[in-house]
Amino acid sequence: MTETSSEKASWQEVAKTAQEYRDASIGRVEPAVPNVPQYLPRDVTSIPKELLSKEEVEITQTLTEDLLKSLASGELTSTTITKAFLRRAGLAQKLANCVTELLPERALTRAKTLDDYYAEHKRPIGPLHGLPISVKEHVGMKDLGLNAGFISWWNHKAEDDAHILKILWNAGCVFYVRTTQPQTLMHLETSSNLYGVTVNPFNRELTSGGSSGGEGALIGLRGSCLGIGTDIGGSIRSPAANNGLYGLRPSSFRLPTDGWSATMAGSEHIIPVIGPLSTSLEGIKIFMRTIIAAKPWLTEPSLLPIPWIGNQSIRTGRRPLKVAVLWNDGVVQPHPPVTRALKEVTGKLKGIDGVELVDWKPHKHDEAWEIIASLYFCDGAKEESDAINASQEPWRPMSNFIIKENPHVKHHSIRDAWYWQGRREQYRRAYAKLWNDTATGITKDGDLEGAVDVILCPVGPGAAPLLDTAKYWGYTSQWNLLDYPAIVFPVSKVDSKVDLADKDYKPMNPNDEFNHQLYDPEKFQGAPISLQLVGRRYEDEKANYCRAGAYQRENWTAFC
Numbered sequence: 001m002t003e004t005s006s007e008k009a010s011w012q013e014v015a016k017t018a019q020e021y022r023d024a025s026i027g028r029v030e031p032a033v034p035n036v037p038q039y040l041p042r043d044v045t046s047i048p049k050e051l052l053s054k055e056e057v058e059i060t061q062t063l064t065e066d067l068l069k070s071l072a073s074g075e076l077t078s079t080t081i082t083k084a085f086l087r088r089a090g091l092a093q094k095l096a097n098c099v100t101e102l103l104p105e106r107a108l109t110r111a112k113t114l115d116d117y118y119a120e121h122k123r124p125i126g127p128l129h130g131l132p133i134s135v136k137e138h139v140g141m142k143d144l145g146l147n148a149g150f151i152s153w154w155n156h157k158a159e160d161d162a163h164i165l166k167i168l169w170n171a172g173c174v175f176y177v178r179t180t181q182p183q184t185l186m187h188l189e190t191s192s193n194l195y196g197v198t199v200n201p202f203n204r205e206l207t208s209g210g211s212s213g214g215e216g217a218l219i220g221l222r223g224s225c226l227g228i229g230t231d232i233g234g235s236i237r238s239p240a241a242n243n244g245l246y247g248l249r250p251s252s253f254r255l256p257t258d259g260w261s262a263t264m265a266g267s268e269h270i271i272p273v274i275g276p277l278s279t280s281l282e283g284i285k286i287f288m289r290t291i292i293a294a295k296p297w298l299t300e301p302s303l304l305p306i307p308w309i310g311n312q313s314i315r316t317g318r319r320p321l322k323v324a325v326l327w328n329d330g331v332v333q334p335h336p337p338v339t340r341a342l343k344e345v346t347g348k349l350k351g352i353d354g355v356e357l358v359d360w361k362p363h364k365h366d367e368a369w370e371i372i373a374s375l376y377f378c379d380g381a382k383e384e385s386d387a388i389n390a391s392q393e394p395w396r397p398m399s400n401f402i403i404k405e406n407p408h409v410k411h412h413s414i415r416d417a418w419y420w421q422g423r424r425e426q427y428r429r430a431y432a433k434l435w436n437d438t439a440t441g442i443t444k445d446g447d448l449e450g451a452v453d454v455i456l457c458p459v460g461p462g463a464a465p466l467l468d469t470a471k472y473w474g475y476t477s478q479w480n481l482l483d484y485p486a487i488v489f490p491v492s493k494v495d496s497k498v499d500l501a502d503k504d505y506k507p508m509n510p511n512d513e514f515n516h517q518l519y520d521p522e523k524f525q526g527a528p529i530s531l532q533l534v535g536r537r538y539e540d541e542k543a544n545y546c547r548a549g550a551y552q553r554e555n556w557t558a559f560c
Contacts, residue, residue: 011151011193011393018100018147018154018194025102026090033090043526044095045201045221048088056084064131064225064283071130074118078111078130082174085132085224089177092223096201098190098214099223100137100178101144107132107176114172126172127290133173134219134227136212137181139274140259141165148261149183149192149211152390162259164228164274167294177224179214184384185230185262186376187211187398188238188460188470197467200242202493203527206464209239210398215277216243220528226283230260232272233372234460234476237488237532240277242464244490244528247277248284249476251485251538253304255288256296263383269375269421270480281489285310285544309541322450323349324360324438326457331366332472332512335462335519337499341491341529345456360455363434364427369474371427372481373408374420380411397468424481431482435536454543455534461515463494463527469518472511476532485540492529496521 009017026033034051036044049057059067059081070076086104093099114130124130135141138148140158147153165175183192190198190213198213200206201221208217212229216239219227229236231249240247252271260274276287289308297303325346328334334342349355377384381403388395395404403409412420440450458475479486499521507513535543 011391014151014154014391015194022093022099022101022195025104026093026099028104029086029090029102030104031087033087033094036091036094040095040204042203042205043201044204047095048091048221051091052084052087056087059084060088060222060225062225063280064278064286065280067225068128068131068286072124074122078114078174079108081130082107082111082132082176086176088221089134089218089223092201092218092221096199096204096208096217096221097196098180098198098208098217098221100180100195100214102177103175107174110174114174124172126170127286128168129172131173131226132176132224133168134177134179134215134224135165135175136215136227136229137178138185138230138261139165139228140261141175141178144178146261147194148263149181149185149194150387150391151193151393152387153261154194156261158259158261160259163256163296163300164291165259167256167291167296170294171290177218179212179218179227181212181214182210182398183388183393183396184399184402185211185235186233186384186402187396188234188473188476189398189465189467190214191396191398191468193393193396199467200464200527202243203464203525205466205523206527207242207467207470209242209464210470211235212239212277215239216245219243219245219277219279222279225280226276226278226287228274229277230272230274231480232270233376233473233480236275236277237459237476237486238470240488241459241530241532242528244493244530245277245279245488246281246284246490247488248275248288248540248544249273249479249486250275250288250540252483253302254306254538254540255291256300256303258300263387264377264379267378269378269417269424270372271483281544284487288540288544304538306538319450320354320356322356322358322438322452324358324452324455326360326362326455328362328458329365329474329478330362331369331474331509332461332515333505333508334458334460335499335515335524336502337463337492337494337524337529338458338461340499341531342456342458345491345531358438358452360452360457363431365474365478368427368478368481370408371420371423372477373406374410375424377403377409378412378417381409382411398470401471428482453535457532457534459488459530459532462519463524463529466518466523472515479534483537484534485537485543486532486534487543488530488532490528490530494521494524494527494529496525499524
């Protein structure tokens with residue numbers, strides 16, 4: 001990383017240094033990353049196929065699980081795969097502005113070591129042998145920058161690899177690219193003064209999501225097949241949904257977080273989590289199995305010693321799988337494409353034997369936002385503000401929104417913090433009762449019988465939002481407050497001829513009106529539409545293995 005004295009240099013000079021450093025890392029890739037057209041179309045997802053070799057396109061569009069099979073059999077080498085992903089990641093940066101740096105020397109040295117091991121031992125070194133994995137920048141890599149989106153943190157470096165990276169490394173992966181994040185890390189978009197705006201590759205007028213939006217755009221462009229994001233209000237699920245990917249927000253304290261960088265370190269009012277984004281559901285499962293199989297709780301004591309239960313079946317005897325459908329949260333009505341996606345999925349589920357559908361009545365989701373928004377910045381956002389103001393960099397629009405324009409951001413006394421944490425627990429109890437009340441009985445062992453298994457719901461109030469408009473967090477932050485696991489899966493894309501605006505709709509409140517007025521079918525044309533499946537706390541496997549009619553490879557798949 002290029003050293004720049006952020007105390008002496010202007011914020012513009014630091015940003016220039018950051019971008020030159022990134023561009024130089026791309027320039028070291030061989031063969032050279034092709035140049036892209038000067039004038040880009042709105043949808044750039046087809047451009048890599050035009051500029052890369054046939055082999056590179058085939059490799060980078062192969063799913064995680066299939067790449068691992070080819071690596072384990074010796075059909076493909078890690079070096080070949082890594083070179084292909086380095087070039088496609090470089091292209092992704094030129095198309096969507098999603099990369100903070102490539103790591104060609106590190107990655108290819110690692111790939112060669114793995115290839116040499118395979119040549120000698122005729123077997124993979126671990127379950128992720130040779131697989132390139134992308135990493136969000138604020139997840140620390142030893143001796144590399146760790147700025148978390150702040151100009152004033154540009155010279156911060158990681159003293160060691162993050163715990164989760166050590167586990168993945170021991171499993172045989174290759175780290176080759178680091179990805180963008182927003183100023184403050186508290187956006188459902190990805191915009192910073194270090195790198196600018198990360199856009200959605202399916203429609204460059206829309207956001208890639210945030211705060212793991214660099215991962216979302218990169219994987220959406222197939223510059224990666226499996227990456228690491230983080231989530232405190234939707235930061236894995238928003239980018240996954242906006243780019244037509246799979247993404248998991250696990251329950252808290254299941255995956256290791258030691259070694260990441262953020263303000264308010266140690267705060268436990270709302271627990272942030274780390275998790276995967278992938279081009280396939282199997283990629284999500286592989287990631288979770290690999291991390292938890294390493295028993296990370298032995299090193300990071302805050303983690304819970306809960307093994308990953310593979311191929312978990314949630315059916316008991318002939319009891320049907322009970323799926324509750326949340327059509328809207330009672331605060332903001334989703335745009336027409338999202339409602340269409342829900343209708344398509346539920347329509348398919350009705351034809352599956354052993355599935356029961358019921359409607360889910362939202363419980364005071366407006367109150368949930370009041371609680372979580374009051375707990376995000378218990379210091380009145382002082383650490384966030386100080387980190388921004390230290391360099392005199394401008395406040396990005398979404399930073400203004402979540403901090404300066406947020407009426408719930410206040411400096412809490414200890415007693416105030418206790419009050420809001422009490423409100424949080426009270427709300428969690430009420431929601432648990434709502435879920436328990438869906439049961440039809442109790443077994444002799446005390447288990448709920450006939451209760452809802454999972455909730456099928458929107459990921460946001462629309463497809464990927466227009467830039468600087470992602471102001472409604474309720475469809476994702478709701479589950480952060482409750483600490484429920486949620487898996488995002490792709491369903492379809494916006495079709496402006498089908499997803500017409502409802503001109504007669506009467507908004508429920510100002511937030512609903514703002515969202516309603518944003519919708520113009522033509523502006524969202526081609527944007528991915530995704531949904532999420534939510535489970536109860538620490539039932540992560542249930543949400544993963546029993547996704548509600550996940551739309552994969554253009555075929556509906558059954559549960560489990």
